[in-house]
Amino acid sequence: MTTKRTRNTLWLLILISAFAINAEIADDKPPKFQVLRAHATDVPQLKALRDIHERTQHDLDFWQTPSKVGHRADIMVDEDRMEWLDSVLKNSNISYDVIIEDVGKLILEKEHGPPRFSNLLFSKRMHNEGGNRARYGFGEYHSYQTICDWMKDIERKYPDKAKVFTMGTTSEGRPIQGIKIGSQVWRNDKRIFWIDGGIHAREWAAVHTALWFIDRLIADYNDDSLVRAAVDRLNFYILPVANPDGYEYSRSDVSPMIRLWRKNRAGVVCKKDRWFRDRCCGGVDLNRNYDWHFGETGSSTDKCSEIYQGSSAFSESETRSMRDFLTSSELNGKIDAFITLHTYSQMWIHPYSHARKSVPADVAELQRVGRAAVAALENTYGTKYKFGTGSDILYPSAGGSDDWAKGTLRIKYVYLLELRPGEDVWDGFILDQHQLIPTAKETWNGIKVVIRAVTEQAGSLPNSIASTLPPITLPPTPLPTTTTTTTTTTTTTMEPTTTESWATTTAAPFSSSSSPRVLPAFVRRPNGSIVRTNVRRPGSRQFIRRPGSFAQQRSGQFRNRNSHRSQVANVAQRPGPPQQASRSGTCADRSSWCASWLNANSRVCQISQIYMRQDCARTCGFCQ
Numbered sequence: 001m002t003t004k005r006t007r008n009t010l011w012l013l014i015l016i017s018a019f020a021i022n023a024e025i026a027d028d029k030p031p032k033f034q035v036l037r038a039h040a041t042d043v044p045q046l047k048a049l050r051d052i053h054e055r056t057q058h059d060l061d062f063w064q065t066p067s068k069v070g071h072r073a074d075i076m077v078d079e080d081r082m083e084w085l086d087s088v089l090k091n092s093n094i095s096y097d098v099i100i101e102d103v104g105k106l107i108l109e110k111e112h113g114p115p116r117f118s119n120l121l122f123s124k125r126m127h128n129e130g131g132n133r134a135r136y137g138f139g140e141y142h143s144y145q146t147i148c149d150w151m152k153d154i155e156r157k158y159p160d161k162a163k164v165f166t167m168g169t170t171s172e173g174r175p176i177q178g179i180k181i182g183s184q185v186w187r188n189d190k191r192i193f194w195i196d197g198g199i200h201a202r203e204w205a206a207v208h209t210a211l212w213f214i215d216r217l218i219a220d221y222n223d224d225s226l227v228r229a230a231v232d233r234l235n236f237y238i239l240p241v242a243n244p245d246g247y248e249y250s251r252s253d254v255s256p257m258i259r260l261w262r263k264n265r266a267g268v269v270c271k272k273d274r275w276f277r278d279r280c281c282g283g284v285d286l287n288r289n290y291d292w293h294f295g296e297t298g299s300s301t302d303k304c305s306e307i308y309q310g311s312s313a314f315s316e317s318e319t320r321s322m323r324d325f326l327t328s329s330e331l332n333g334k335i336d337a338f339i340t341l342h343t344y345s346q347m348w349i350h351p352y353s354h355a356r357k358s359v360p361a362d363v364a365e366l367q368r369v370g371r372a373a374v375a376a377l378e379n380t381y382g383t384k385y386k387f388g389t390g391s392d393i394l395y396p397s398a399g400g401s402d403d404w405a406k407g408t409l410r411i412k413y414v415y416l417l418e419l420r421p422g423e424d425v426w427d428g429f430i431l432d433q434h435q436l437i438p439t440a441k442e443t444w445n446g447i448k449v450v451i452r453a454v455t456e457q458a459g460s461l462p463n464s465i466a467s468t469l470p471p472i473t474l475p476p477t478p479l480p481t482t483t484t485t486t487t488t489t490t491t492t493t494m495e496p497t498t499t500e501s502w503a504t505t506t507a508a509p510f511s512s513s514s515s516p517r518v519l520p521a522f523v524r525r526p527n528g529s530i531v532r533t534n535v536r537r538p539g540s541r542q543f544i545r546r547p548g549s550f551a552q553q554r555s556g557q558f559r560n561r562n563s564h565r566s567q568v569a570n571v572a573q574r575p576g577p578p579q580q581a582s583r584s585g586t587c588a589d590r591s592s593w594c595a596s597w598l599n600a601n602s603r604v605c606q607i608s609q610i611y612m613r614q615d616c617a618r619t620c621g622f623c624q
């Protein structure tokens with residue numbers, strides 16, 4: 001009897017241990033994160049969303065914050081808080097869509113999936129494109145060390161044109177390194193073109209795009225007359241990763257809380273959340289830490305906020321290093337262009353962003369060159385961009401590097417670029433790797449317009465070069481007849497107008513002689529996405545499934561999940577010439593890519609009716 005009792009006790013202990021182990025494993029399982037897209041359709045809803053943003057900055061990650069009625073808020077939330085957030089939104093009569101069911105799964109699929117043959121073929125072709133003897137694996141994401149090693153390789157192989165610079169050290173001890181490119185690179189008497197990326201850790205596509213610019217300046221020197229003239233007459237300073245610690249931290253794990261880290265890594269603070277659990281956070285939003293209207297709209301004093309401004313302007317080693325470098329004798333007073341790369345939303349932004357309707361005195365020239373740059377970008381693949389100040393087309397945010405560059409350093413051409421994807425695309429910061437090179441190429445075409453403007457100022461271009469370049473002829477947006485000057489001498493405040501942004505709405509047809517071989521990315525909404533309404537049945541939650549609604553509402557930018565077919569077609573087939581207009585002159589293809597898109601996907605006209613009806617009416621048979 002004693003033996004039997006002992007055996008039963010032993011089995012009971014084993015079962016208890018097993019349950020304890022399972023419970024521990026369940027507790028260690030990473031939480032599931034979703035992204036909601038909330039819709040502010042009136043002023044009370046907008047105020048409610050802003051209030052949620054302000055009060056829950058430690059618990060929720062707002063990928064996009066609502067700036068005005070009609071705008072959306074993209075909110076990442078873990079499954080533990082989902083029911084609470086659902087209740088809060090419903091109490092405010094705010095509807096929302098679940099646009100990403102599982103962020104962690106999406107990260108694995110888009111950034112850590114096995115390579116496909118078409119991707120390898122495409123990557124290899126692009127990797128070997130051009131004349132840069134220092135090779136880099138474009139179309140992929142790489143470590144900060146790999147990036148620095150590549151820049152040093154360029155310096156070794158092009159000692160007369162390239163020199164790596166170190167402008168400081170991060171709080172974790174990493175060197176903040178970039179590269180200077182220019183003929184007779186030792187010269188410091190030339191005008192300067194500055195480019196940086198990666199100030200926000202999670203914005204990997206911005207880093208990749210900055211690296212592409214480095215490659216083009218080296219590789220195209222002998223083949224592109226504008227690049228040669230610019231490299232001969234200017235010095236380019238390119239800082240591909242302005243936030244090395246944050247970038248490396250975001251690469252350290254696939255957990256959404258790590259991969260989507262935004263700030264730098266300075267300091268850590270712990271606090272109780274609303275469920276009285278200890279939560280630790282830290283870091284500073286470096287793009288709120290510059291001394292231009294520091295601490296005003298769009299920043300936070302909460303150390304756990306995604307937009308924490310820091311204890312004071314230039315409190316962080318990264319921002320101090322940039323300030324000291326740009327105001328050093330080597331650069332101070334010589335910079336004619338300042339470009340800072342971000343993701344996402346597809347916007348080309350000029351100062352100022354700290355307050356609505358606030359612009360510098362030379363806004364007409366900023367608009368003239370900026371809108372021409374947007375047109376050049378859009379003409380590459382048809383990607384649509386908004387244009388205007390950040391405060392008017394996105395949201396007000398004080399303490400940004402671009403505003404500081406314009407307002408304090410008085411740099412002539414200052415632009416902040418929000419790259420792919422667009423606001424309507426559901427995967428946000430997690431950009432498919434096969435979109436990296438198209439993103440970089442179209443952005444480079446836009447940047448070259450700014451390069452030309454700066455190069456022309458540095459010295460008149462030879463006629464042989466100027467004759468090969470398209471003129472910058474887009475007119476500036478007229479300013480209101482009455483303006484008021486703000487406290488700064490370089491700023492005027494525009495009165496409200498009927499439109500709140502300047503957007504290039506008409507793009508020239510693509511040139512068949514120069515059209516690249518990359519098809520645009522087709523994007524579909526995840527299957528079974530849920531649109532929750534504000535009507536609740538007694539004792540239950542009501543929701544409506546609209547599996548095709550997102551694709552039908554898209555107006556321009558799409559992602560192709562069938563990348564194997566489309567990218568193999570890219571390598572093998574060049575798009576044909578644009579279709580001619582119909583006899584009536586009212587129906588024509590605006591794009592030379594229509595036949596290629598249809599060959600790559602026979603259902604593209606049905607899947608993307610709005611876009612294809614606009615750009616491929618003839619090919620798709622939409623003509624009446």
